[in-house]
Amino acid sequence: MPSTLYTDPRLVALYDTLNPAAADTAFYLALAAGKDRVIDIGCGTGLLTCELAAQGAHVIGIDPAPAMLKVARKRPHADRVDWIEGDARALTVLPPADLVLMTGHVAQVFIDDSRFLETLKAARHALRTGGELAFESRNPAARAWDAWTPSRSRRKITVDGIGEVEVWLADAAESPQSVVRFTTHYKFRASGNELISQSALRFRSQDELATLLDQAGFGKLEWFGDWDKTAVRADSRELIVIAR
Template identity: 25%
Template sequence: MTAAYKEFATVYDELMTDIPYDDYVELLELAIGRLNGKKVLDVGCGTGLLSVKLAQKGAEVTGIDLSNDMLEVARNRAIDSSLSIEFNQLPMQQIAGNPSFDAAVIAIDSLNYVCTEEEVLQTFKGIYSVLKNGGTLLFDVHSTFKMDTIFLEGPFTFDNEKIAYIWETEEGEEAYSVYSELAFFVKEGSGLYRRFDERHTQRTFPVNRYAEMLADVGFHIERIFSDWEDEPPHEESERIFFQVRK
C-alpha cells in the first residue's frame, strides 16, 4: 500500500478540495468541547489536511499514516503553517501505547482500507489503549449501500484540466468490498500528461457489526449518524459516523 500511494500523494490534495474538513473539526468540538490544549490522534492522516486544521484550533496533534509519501506532504504543510505536529509512519492496526490522548479521529473512510474484521478490531483495541479514560473516538465509514450500489455504478471520470482520472470498480471478493483501478493523467509544465495507475481495495461492515466490535473493546457508543447530518442511518445513507467514548 505504501508504494501504491507514492504518486497518489502528489495529487491527493487536488482531489480532496470538496471534502468538508471544517465540518469534521466541528464534529470533534461538539464531542469533546474546545480543542485548545487537547491531545488528538489523527489516524490515517494522509497529507495532513485535517491535522493542520485541528492544530490551528489549538490541539496538540499527532498524525499517523501508512504512506511515508503522504506524511512528507503533511510535514511540509505543517511547517508552511508554522505548526508543530508530530507525524509518524504506522499502520493503524499497530497503534499501541499508554493512555495519553483526549481524542482520536479516523476521517474520510480511512478505516475502510482495513479489510478484515480482525484488523478493524485490532485498530479499535489500539486506539482504546492510547485514549485517556473518557476519551473520544470519532470516525466514519462507507455504508454497505454505497459499497454494493453507488460504487458499482462506475466507471467514474474526473477532469479539472490539471488532473484527470478514469476510475473503474468491481465487486471485491469479500462481502461489502470494492476493488478499484484508477488511471490518473497529470498535466506537466510542457502541456503533456503523465500517467500513473492506482489499485485500491476497500471494505466496510454493517452498522451493527461495527457497534458490536466497539462494544467488545469496551467503548460506549454515544452517537451513530449519517451523511454529515444529525440523523440516524437509513437504507440509502452513504457515509456512517460513529462517536464513541472510553
C-alpha cells in the same frame, strides 16, 4: 497491498486536489473544538491534522506512507504537529488523548476484521476516561461502487506544477466478503502518460461496525448518516460514529 495513491509521489501530489476540505472536515473540526489532545490515525497529507493544530489542539498525526507525510510536514502549522510514520501500534506509547480520529474512510482500508479490531482496541487504549473515537465508513446499502465507472466518475483536475489530469474509476467488483476492488486511472495531459492505481475497500454494515466497536471496549455509540448529523437511514451514504 496499499493503494499506490498513498505511496507513489506522482499520485500523492494529486491527493489534496482530489480530496479538498469539505463537510467532513468541518464536522471533525467542530468535534475537536475544545479538546486538548487529538490523535489522527491515517492522517495522510495532513489537511485536517494541521487545521486541528491551528485550532489549538495538541495533535499527533500517524500514517504509514512516507510520501504522504512528506507533504503533511510542509503545510502551515505542521510544526505544531507531532508526526509519526507508522500505524495504530504507535498508540501504545502515547499519552492519553481526548479524541482519536480516523477520517477519509480510513476504516475501509482494513480488509481483515482482526486488523481493524486491533486498531480499534489500540484507539480505545489511547483514550483517556471519557475520550472519544470518531470515524466514518461508506454505507454498503448505498452501493457507492455502482458509480465507480468511467462514464460516471470521469473528471478533470488542474494541479500546480503538474497541469491538467483526467481521472476516472473502473473495474469495480464486489466480493462475497463485502470487499470492493477497483482501479483509478490518471492521465496526465502534458505528457500523455497514464498511471493506474489498484485499491480494495471493505464495506461493513452498521451492525458489523457496532459489533467490532463493542469488542474493542466502546460502550456508547452515536451514529449519523451524513455530516449534518441527520440519523442513519437505509439510503444514507455514510455511517459516521462517535464511540465512547
